[in-house]
Structure formats: structure tokens, C-alpha cells
Amino acid sequence: MSRWRWLAAVEARRWVLWGVLLLLVAVLLTALAWLALRYEKAQMQDQLERDTVDAVGDVRAAMQRNVQTLQALQPDEQSPAAWVPPTEEVLRNHREWVRLEWRDPALLLRVGVDSVYRTPVFARLGRDNALADVEQACALARRTSAAAYAPSTFVSVQDGVGLEVMELCLPVYQGGRLSGFLVASYALVEMLEAMVRREHTRAQEVSFVELDGTRLALRGGIHRGQRIFSAQQMIDLPGYALVLRLDSWRALPNWLPNLLTVLVLGLSLALVTVLALLARDMRRRQRAERDLADALAFRKAMEDSLVTGLRARDLQGCITYVNPAFCEMVGFAADELLGQGIPAPYWPPEKVDEYGKRQAWRLAGNTPPREGTESDFQRKNGERFPVLIFEAPLINASGSQTGWMSAVLDISAQRASEELNRATLDRLQATARLATVGEMASLLSHELNQPLAAIASYASGSQNLLQADAAMPRAMGQQLSQALDHIADQARRAGLVIKSVHNFVRRRDQAREAVAAHTLIDSILPLVSLQARKTGVRLHLDCAPDLPAVWCDRTMVEQVLLNLARNGMQSMQDLPPGRARELRIVVRPCPDPGEGLVFSVADGGLGITSEVSAQLFTPFFTTKAEGMGLGLSLCRTVVEQHGARLQHRALTTGGTEFFFSLALAHKADALLAPALPQS
Amino acid sequence: MQPVQDALVYVVDDDESVRQALAWLLRSRGLQTQCFDSAEGLIAHLGLDHAPQVPCQACCLLLDVRMPGISGLALFDRLIDKGLLSALPVIFLTGHADVPTAVDAVKRGAFDFCEKPFSDNSLVDRVEQALQRSAQQLHAQQIQKSLTELIDGLTEREREVMHCVVEGLPNKLIADQLHISVRTVEVHRARVFEKMAVRSAVELSNRLRVPG
Numbered sequence A: 001m002s003r004w005r006w007l008a009a010v011e012a013r014r015w016v017l018w019g020v021l022l023l024l025v026a027v028l029l030t031a032l033a034w035l036a037l038r039y040e041k042a043q044m045q046d047q048l049e050r051d052t053v054d055a056v057g058d059v060r061a062a063m064q065r066n067v068q069t070l071q072a073l074q075p076d077e078q079s080p081a082a083w084v085p086p087t088e089e090v091l092r093n094h095r096e097w098v099r100l101e102w103r104d105p106a107l108l109l110r111v112g113v114d115s116v117y118r119t120p121v122f123a124r125l126g127r128d129n130a131l132a133d134v135e136q137a138c139a140l141a142r143r144t145s146a147a148a149y150a151p152s153t154f155v156s157v158q159d160g161v162g163l164e165v166m167e168l169c170l171p172v173y174q175g176g177r178l179s180g181f182l183v184a185s186y187a188l189v190e191m192l193e194a195m196v197r198r199e200h201t202r203a204q205e206v207s208f209v210e211l212d213g214t215r216l217a218l219r220g221g222i223h224r225g226q227r228i229f230s231a232q233q234m235i236d237l238p239g240y241a242l243v244l245r246l247d248s249w250r251a252l253p254n255w256l257p258n259l260l261t262v263l264v265l266g267l268s269l270a271l272v273t274v275l276a277l278l279a280r281d282m283r284r285r286q287r288a289e290r291d292l293a294d295a296l297a298f299r300k301a302m303e304d305s306l307v308t309g310l311r312a313r314d315l316q317g318c319i320t321y322v323n324p325a326f327c328e329m330v331g332f333a334a335d336e337l338l339g340q341g342i343p344a345p346y347w348p349p350e351k352v353d354e355y356g357k358r359q360a361w362r363l364a365g366n367t368p369p370r371e372g373t374e375s376d377f378q379r380k381n382g383e384r385f386p387v388l389i390f391e392a393p394l395i396n397a398s399g400s401q402t403g404w405m406s407a408v409l410d411i412s413a414q415r416a417s418e419e420l421n422r423a424t425l426d427r428l429q430a431t432a433r434l435a436t437v438g439e440m441a442s443l444l445s446h447e448l449n450q451p452l453a454a455i456a457s458y459a460s461g462s463q464n465l466l467q468a469d470a471a472m473p474r475a476m477g478q479q480l481s482q483a484l485d486h487i488a489d490q491a492r493r494a495g496l497v498i499k500s501v502h503n504f505v506r507r508r509d510q511a512r513e514a515v516a517a518h519t520l521i522d523s524i525l526p527l528v529s530l531q532a533r534k535t536g537v538r539l540h541l542d543c544a545p546d547l548p549a550v551w552c553d554r555t556m557v558e559q560v561l562l563n564l565a566r567n568g569m570q571s572m573q574d575l576p577p578g579r580a581r582e583l584r585i586v587v588r589p590c591p592d593p594g595e596g597l598v599f600s601v602a603d604g605g606l607g608i609t610s611e612v613s614a615q616l617f618t619p620f621f622t623t624k625a626e627g628m629g630l631g632l633s634l635c636r637t638v639v640e641q642h643g644a645r646l647q648h649r650a651l652t653t654g655g656t657e658f659f660f661s662l663a664l665a666h667k668a669d670a671l672l673a674p675a676l677p678q679s
Numbered sequence B: 001m002q003p004v005q006d007a008l009v010y011v012v013d014d015d016e017s018v019r020q021a022l023a024w025l026l027r028s029r030g031l032q033t034q035c036f037d038s039a040e041g042l043i044a045h046l047g048l049d050h051a052p053q054v055p056c057q058a059c060c061l062l063l064d065v066r067m068p069g070i071s072g073l074a075l076f077d078r079l080i081d082k083g084l085l086s087a088l089p090v091i092f093l094t095g096h097a098d099v100p101t102a103v104d105a106v107k108r109g110a111f112d113f114c115e116k117p118f119s120d121n122s123l124v125d126r127v128e129q130a131l132q133r134s135a136q137q138l139h140a141q142q143i144q145k146s147l148t149e150l151i152d153g154l155t156e157r158e159r160e161v162m163h164c165v166v167e168g169l170p171n172k173l174i175a176d177q178l179h180i181s182v183r184t185v186e187v188h189r190a191r192v193f194e195k196m197a198v199r200s201a202v203e204l205s206n207r208l209r210v211p212g
Helices: A002-072 A080-093 A127-144 A188-195 A198-202 A255-305 A324-330 A349-363 A412-468 A474-505 A517-535 A554-571 A610-614 A631-641 A665-675 B016-028 B039-046 B072-082 B096-107 B120-153 B156-166 B171-178 B182-195 B201-209
Strands: A097-103 A109-114 A153-158 A161-174 A177-187 A204-209 A215-219 A227-237 A240-250 A309-314 A319-322 A373-378 A384-395 A401-410 A513-516 A538-543 A549-552 A582-589 A597-602 A647-650 A656-662 B008-012 B032-036 B059-064 B090-094 B112-115
Touching (some): A002 A161, A002 A177, A002 A188, A002 A198, A002 A240, A080 A109, A097 A127, A127 A153, A127 A161, A161 A188, A161 A215, A177 A188, A255 A324, A309 A324, A324 A373, A324 A401, A349 A373, A384 A412, A412 A517, A412 A554, A412 A631, A412 B016, A412 B120, A513 A517, A513 A554, A517 A549, A517 A582, A517 A597, A549 A554, A549 A665, A554 A597, A631 B096, B008 B039, B016 B032, B016 B120, B032 B039, B039 B072, B059 B072, B072 B090, B072 B096, B090 B120, B096 B112, B112 B120, B156 B171, B156 B182, B156 B201, B171 B182
Parallel strands (some): A538 A582, B008 B059, B090 B112
Antiparallel strands (some): A097 A109, A153 A161, A161 A177, A204 A215, A227 A240, A309 A319, A309 A401, A373 A384, A384 A401, A513 A549, A582 A597
16 A cells, blocks of 8 residues: 555656656747847847947938038138029038028028928028027037037928928138138938938838937838837037937847747757657666566576476577586586587487487477487486486477477486385285295195095004904905005105195295394385375374394285285275274284284274184185185284284274284394304 | 003094094094084083183093184193193194194193194004103092092191101100100001001101102
8 A cells, every 4th residue: 555655656756757847848948939039139139239320420421521511612702692503512412401501600691592302491481480599509610610500490391291400500711710600401301311321221210319209300111020129329419419219120030040949949859858768768678677687597596496407409409508407417517518419418329329310200390298208318427317308399489499498307216216116016026926825835735634634544543443353354454454554655645745835835934034123014115005095094103113123034924914904904995985094003012021022903994793703814715806815814824933823803993903923033042042052 | 552541532623524534543543532623612621711620531632723713722822821731731733834833832831743644653652642641640640639638637646747757757756856755656656657558657758759
């Protein structure tokens, strides 16, 4: 739960970070665009300022030239009329002037010439209205002995339409004496027309304004766009200060360069995004690589921990991979094996042909058997060992087969134990057969001996009677006596034959030895547990390892225990399900100390009925369908041969216990000792 | 060897033909037999389950080792338990397989064993030897029994005098020891000799020594 919350928090934080990043980028882009625009505006303003300065320079220069032009018009006192033609000529060349006058030092008009380009400006209102301006300018001019200007005034021409006029007064000196004044009336509008270059007026509005901002004259350009840039520059004239102002009507700065910037920025952003994606991809890849490395380490650990040898071969039979278990198995280092082809170094030389054929068969596309193939391998030191090989095709990622993967099991230990078990089994079964035959012979000899004994007895008895009876004719008596002797002899002979057969079968009878009790139990254990597993019986062994050794014929006692155990397990086969099936094999010391050991086999079966009990040891009596009826009989014989009795009793739990005792080995030694020569 | 008079041979074997043949053989040598088909039969006959009767005649037992029910060995064990082995010698009849068992039984006091098919007259010889031993045992028992009866007939004083006589003391010393007169000793002595059916002191001591 908390982990989930933590993950959600991390996720949220990541989104916030991404949002902040995007916002920052947007702000940056906007700022860049804004800066670019501002830069462009500044550029425009600069341009305008430069234009204004240029224009002012032009105006100043032109006014200077005009003063000089005016000085060149020195009037002649004697012939004022002669002043008029050059003046008219000048006025034709200078449209900015609307009137030129020659006045005497008292400012009385001598000659006045109006511009030919317009109707005389002062005609309507009279020149006298403007005389105050002229006086002001000329007073200044007289004082400074240089050209001076008067502030401009509006002169109405007709119907409310008029123009701003500025008076220029130039004192005229003749012979160091003020002889008069030349007064020029500038029309400010015409000044703009004449003195400002056309390139400055084409795209912008040029105007003269007063210091307080009042517009005096205007020369308009075309209004394009809505944006106004303005720049102004003062023209300081003696007696008057004019301000030249340029207003530029411009469209908004062109977006195109900004768009390019934005495009570059966008591309950069895209690049950054791609980089981020790449980084994320890289991180994923790193994680995948780490996972892969983990998986590889896991696989390696798994392979190293396996006791099963793993071997991969390509389609040509070259070894491409072996795991440590395989190397250990065959005794070669991995370097010695990798890349080795046919024959492999661990193939026994004599089997190379066979294995080569098998390899070829497999390479031909046949599927190896699912249950594996048994082979013999050779270790580096030459030792052979059997292996079980399971093979599966190696399929690569694209689905085509690149070789074979084999799992190799070293089955030598398994083989050895199998062989040992088989040997034990064989031995026990052989002894069982022998014991059965022996018991059979024993029984036969017993059964045949009975009638033979009867025959011999009758013969001897008859002989006795014959000799005692004196009434019998002698010759006949002799013949009968001989016949009776023969009968007795033949019976004896038959008895000897039986005895010899019996001795032949029972020649092992003397093979007594000291055997530890647990050795007896251990040797029958494989067979007994095998059957116990088959019949679902739980085996309970109780044999203390420190019990003394007993003196017995090991093989035969094993047979007895085996038979009793088998009988016990078979007696529990018909138990109703749910009842515990337990076979207890117990070895304990005799109640009388030092007497020997009691071997007991107890089952949990249904017990032995009294009828069966009466015939229990009778040869050929059996309760089993396939039984011979010799087992218990044999057991009794063997136990009796060891000087003991095979006994049985019903257990309170319902089963039956068979038990017998065997003498201790050291006690048997003591018994035998007096028979040995005393040294 | 003189055949023992009034001897009785018990034959215990589960096989009837063997039983009959043995009985026939033994009768041909003038021996009386009594046959049982199982150990249980003999046990019932001798009353081994209760107080066993000591046989009053010489007898022996031919016993098959292997029988259904109580086996020959089990019967043998019970005879040992009851102390009847000396009065009733046992000869085991065995097959080949049972020889070790039989040898073991002989070690524990059986008279002999005989492997089937037996060489018959030698078996009968062994039977007669067994019967003889049984007879001797019986005889000894009878002597012991009669001696006991004679001694039981003596008075207390006569028994004391008899002990002294057997020890070889002269009458005078006996009289001193028993604090009686020599004359009285002589009377007791004569009475003892009479009751014990002896004529001299030597004969008396011989008589008493026989059974130990």
C-alpha cells in the first residue's frame, strides 16, 4: 500500500517536472521572440534616429547655404530696382522662401519680392501683421551682426488655410556700416519639401514642431501599419529653436525572422525531446541489460550448481558449450573441449565408429529418444563410465535449429548400486531355490524313509522269527532268510541313496560363522523393503547395532528371516483399507542373559486360525494360491538345525509374531573349545 | 545279554506303518510294545500333566523327532522336567535332516538316536540296552525303597545304635555315648540285625552303602 503510494507520488512529481519544463521552454521561446522583436524595434528606432540626424544636418546645411545665397544678394543702394531680377531668380530656385525683402536700417521696406510659386502670402492680411517678428529677428541680427530668425507664425492665406512662416533677418553692411536688412520668409512646409531628402519623406512623416510639441509643418508619407516610431531633433537657430520630428508608420516587425528563430528553437526543443526519449530508452536498455546480466548470473549459478553435465554442440558436432559439471565428469577443462569436433575427446576409441554413426543419424534430422541414450564415456585419465544422455534441439531466436543441447548424467553409481542390488537379489534367490530344494529333499527323504524303515523293520522282524522257529524246513528257511536279508539290504540301499542326495543338497550345513545381527537384517533389507513398498507395508526395524554376533549359517538364517517377513507382508494384503500395515522385525537379547538373541518378525495381519495353526509347519500345506507350502517348513528345519525352535504366538493387536533364538558366537566358541586340542 | 523280563517299549511315531513295523520287529525279539500316534497320547498315558507315575517295570521310549502337534523334542523336554529320563530312557528316531537336533538331544541326556531307515536289529540291541538300564534303575529304586522301608521299621534308639555300629564303635563305647547300659546296647543291636535281615555289622554297612 505504502509502496503504491510512493510510486504514485513519484509519478506525480515526474509529471509536475515535465510541466515545469514545458512551461520554461514556452517562456524561453516567448522571451526570445520578444527580445527579437524588441531588437528589431530598436533597430528601426536607431534607423529613424539616424535619419532624423541626417535630416537635421541637411536642413542646417541648406539654411546655411540659403544665408550665403542671401548674402550674395547684396542690394545696391543706388538702384533698388536692379535687386529685383536676381532676387526673383533666387526665389525661383528656392521654393522655401515665400518672400524676400530689402529693408533699410529702420526696417522700412525698400523692395519686396514674392515667390512666383504661390499667391503672395501677405497679400490678404498685410505685411504689417508680421512686422513684430521681423523687428525681433532684425534686432537680434543687428546685435549679433549675423543672421537671426524669428519664431514662426501662422499666416492665414484664404478660408482658414494658411501656413507657418519663419522670418530670417540678415543685416547688410556696407563699408562697415549697417545699411539695411535682408528679410527672408521661410514657409516651413516648403522647407521640409526642399531641404529634406525624398528618401526620408517617402516612408515617414517629417514635421517641424515647437518645443512644446505643437506641430508647425508636416510632410506626410504613406501610412503603412499601425505602429509609429518617432524621433526628433532640435534645430537650434539664432533667435529660434525648431524641432524636426520624424514619425515612421511601420507595420509590426516582420514575423518571418522570428519564425525562423522559433523554428530553430522548436527544432532544438524537438532535439531535446528526442534526447530525453533517447535517455529514457537508454535507461530502459540499461535496465534490460542489468536484468539480462542478472538472468545470466542466475543461469550461470544454476548451471554451476547442476550435477547434470550440460553440453551443446552445433550442427557439425563441434562443442559450443559445456558446464562445470560436465568438465568434472569427463576430467577435461572447458578450453580443451570447446570447439572440438568428431570424435570428441571423451569418446572411448573403440566406440568412435558407433558414436559417429549415431551422430550422423541425429544430424540427419532424426529426433533422439525421449528416455535418453545410454553411452560410455572416457575420462581424461582413461577411466570409462556409463552415462545417460538426453538431447534436445537448440533453437535460436529466429526459430532455426543451431545445434543440440544434451544433458549428461553419470550413472556409474546408479549402475553399481543396481548391480549390487541385483547381486544380493540373485544370491538370495539362488539360496532360496537351493533351500527350497533342500527342504524338498529333506521332506522327501523323511517321507520315503518312513516306508523304508517299515520295510526294513518287517524284514528284520521276519528274519528274527524265522531263526526262532525250529519247525521251518531248513532249506526253505535259508532261502527265505536270504530273501529277507536282500529286502533289508535294498531298503538300506534306498536309504543311502536318499541320504546321499540329502547330503549333497545340504552340504552347506556346516557353514557356521559368527555373524552380527544387523548384518543379517541388512542383507535381506533390500528385498524386504522392495516388497514392502509394493504392498504398501510400513517396515519397522529394531536392531541395536551393538548386539553381539550370533553363531549361525548366515545364508540359511537370511532365508528364514526373508520367508517370515514375506509371510508377514502377505498376511496383511487382505486387510481392510485403513488398518495400519506394519511389519516389525526386532532383534533383542534372550530373557536369560547370555543365552543368545531372539529374532522376531511380527505382522499386523488377521492372525492364524486354529485349523491353520495345527498344520502350520506341515510340508506342502499352504494358504496361498501360489505357495508351495515349504516356506515355514524350511524355516522350522533351519531353526532346528541351529538347535532352537521356531515359535509363534498371537499378538493382542491381532497379528502374529514368529520368533526364534540363536546362540551367541562367543558362547558357541566356548562350546567348541574343549573339542579343540589343548595347547 | 539277557533280555529284561516284563519290559515295555513305548513307540511314539505319527506314521502308522512305521509304528506297526517297529512293533512287529520288537515283538519278534520278544519285547512288549505299546504304540502311540502322537506325543499327546503318551503324555495322557503317563499322566505327565498331573503327578507322573514312575513306571513299575523296565521300559524305554522310541520317539520320532518330528511330529505334528507336540514334537518329539518338546516331549523330551517335559520328561526331563519331570525327572523321568533315568527311568524311561529315550531313543530318538530321526531323518537325515534332524541329525544335529538328535545329537543335541543326546548331549542333554537322551539314551541314543537312530537314523531312519535304521539297521533294525542293532536298534533292537540298543533298545535292550536301554531297557537294561531302565531295569537297573528300577532295581536300584526298589532296593532303595525296601531299605527305606526297613529303616522306617526301626525305633529311634535302634537307629542311633545302628549308626554307631556302622561307624564301627564297640558296644561299650556305644553304651557310653548313648548313656545306656552295654546290655541294652546288645539287645538293640540284635534287634537291628534282625529287622535289617543281616547277620553281621559288615553286612549291615554294605547294605546301607549300596544306594549311597
